[in-house]
Amino acid sequence: MRLQYEDGAERLTLAFPNLSRQLQKCAAYILEHPSDVATLSMRQVATRAGVLPSNMNRLARTLGFSGYNEFREIYRNSVNEISVSYPQKAGQLQAAASDSEFEKTIDTFHRTSISNLDGLFKNLDRNAVVSALGILEEARNVTVVGMHASYAFADYLQYIAAMCFRNWNLVTRLNGELSDRVAGLNPDDALVAISLRPCAADTIKVAKRAYETGVRVVGITDSRTSPLAAYSTIVLLAPNRSPGFFDSYVATTALLEMLMGMIVARGDRSIVHHIEKIENCRHELGEYWDQA
Numbered sequence: 001m002r003l004q005y006e007d008g009a010e011r012l013t014l015a016f017p018n019l020s021r022q023l024q025k026c027a028a029y030i031l032e033h034p035s036d037v038a039t040l041s042m043r044q045v046a047t048r049a050g051v052l053p054s055n056m057n058r059l060a061r062t063l064g065f066s067g068y069n070e071f072r073e074i075y076r077n078s079v080n081e082i083s084v085s086y087p088q089k090a091g092q093l094q095a096a097a098s099d100s101e102f103e104k105t106i107d108t109f110h111r112t113s114i115s116n117l118d119g120l121f122k123n124l125d126r127n128a129v130v131s132a133l134g135i136l137e138e139a140r141n142v143t144v145v146g147m148h149a150s151y152a153f154a155d156y157l158q159y160i161a162a163m164c165f166r167n168w169n170l171v172t173r174l175n176g177e178l179s180d181r182v183a184g185l186n187p188d189d190a191l192v193a194i195s196l197r198p199c200a201a202d203t204i205k206v207a208k209r210a211y212e213t214g215v216r217v218v219g220i221t222d223s224r225t226s227p228l229a230a231y232s233t234i235v236l237l238a239p240n241r242s243p244g245f246f247d248s249y250v251a252t253t254a255l256l257e258m259l260m261g262m263i264v265a266r267g268d269r270s271i272v273h274h275i276e277k278i279e280n281c282r283h284e285l286g287e288y289w290d291q292a
Helices: 005-018 021-032 034-039 042-049 053-062 068-077 101-122 126-138 148-164 174-183 201-213 250-266 269-284
Strands: 142-145 168-170 190-194 216-221 234-237
Touching: 005 021, 005 068, 021 034, 021 042, 021 053, 034 042, 034 068, 042 053, 042 068, 053 068, 101 250, 126 190, 126 216, 126 234, 126 250, 142 148, 142 174, 142 201, 148 168, 148 190, 148 250, 148 269, 174 201, 190 201, 201 216, 216 250
Parallel strands: 142 168, 142 190, 190 216, 216 234
Antiparallel strands: none
């Protein structure tokens, strides 16, 4: 069976943590610029990656190929399926001409947010999404983990999921819950791990332990060179460029909402009944502000 671009990307992702520093530079460039591999010479790709051409051959052999030419062939076979940037590079944004720095700043944030969303959906691996949905739908239990900045988004995903299902759980560090939630995971379960670089150590540790135990891990991150990618059964990428000092989670939020929306859409009437039950209980307990 002829290998596809996705096969090469998967081999690179799995091998990345154990590569030498020079081979990691090669792998990182290839993962984030796959179209260059398909269209440029080995020497040109090596120059752009900042390594010697011989390192490209070494990387290819490390991945099980006879040499770089064989490795490059799978990219050439899939050239029409590879976007210019994977994940898409927002690039250098230029603020539109305006009357004040205030307007220029707002415009820059606007353009970056739109660029991240466009990058998410233009580069979205549809096959990976289908696989992720299958994993989450078939799992006995689904555990969600995200620490530091990603904790709010893990909590948001769990909040929505809890309205629809009884078998979703959130990992926190309260009262030793990190170990309690992780210790009981088995191959019948699934883990959703959310982590953008710099990745929270706890998230990677949980994903690593789960992955090595046979748990199916849906990793949501910003790059295939992320440490989370190496311990994920399925990797979903969300662009996170921002003109501010902190990375943007606009695309990550859209990705989470899309996943949960599709799970509900593919489900049966029991999901609707569960949502109705939760909402009725919230009204009975006065959890919503009474406008009257």
